[in-house]
Amino acid sequence: MLTKTENLRSDAGLASALRVSLARLNRRLRKQGAHHSLTPTQLATLAAVESHTEMTPGELAEHEKVQPPSMTRVIAKLEERGLLARKPHPTDRRQVTVRLTEAGTALLKEERRMKEAWLARQLKELTPEERAALRVAAPILARLSQM
Template sequence: MSELSEDDRAAVSELRGAVMRLSRRLRHQRVDESLSPTEMAVLATLARCGSATPGELARKEHVQPPSMTRIVAMLEAKGLVHREPHPEDRRQVVVSRTEQADAMLAESRVKRNAWLAQLAEGLTDEERAVLREAAPVLEKLAHL
């Protein structure tokens, strides 16, 4: 693997800062203010990856299992997830999203997309073209 040039390292640093600022601003475009960013992330993980045990969710969200147990309990109390016995290991449970969670996530996506689209209106045609080309690259980075 080749080492990054000084220009590439500077670009990576600039990208990191920009992505963090944009991410922070996006997190504030929430439909349900009663949910923490971590709770929203758990619901998004369930939407993206499907049902999972609390342990699997803890690993995916990089939190300790006892913390995930509390998060799942709060989401369940809000009617956003339900727990069922694990089909192969009755000592465990499987967490799934509810229709209410799916509706909230869909509404949240619409709100965040509208907010981003409004920001994109302030870009030039050339900047929007760069953004269209950059989107797949950013998606790839997010999954490496």
């Protein structure tokens, strides 16, 4: 049986360790968010609209890698809660765009504040060397998440 260090030397071992660790960290971060009962897909949709200012439902579906009918349902739920608003497309009257409302912006801000505060507390428990390693790894993880 391989030790943890020997296992991390192979790409397959590294992939396995990253998968498990990132999944656990993601679950822990989700628990730290604001108590609003939004699904991860709904939160991701709000964040996508925020980063693009306005998007069509089709653009959102493509961005989030979901089927258009699923995104239509997500948008409807977020609109019901007053977090997204639809408006006519500026150049194509057959389409609409969605944008964040003030309530949607406030919810995302609070969500991030709570998660980042929790993570900052956890980082304080690490050694300076461990935090330095994470500073190096953060852009690499960001790149992996975009592939």
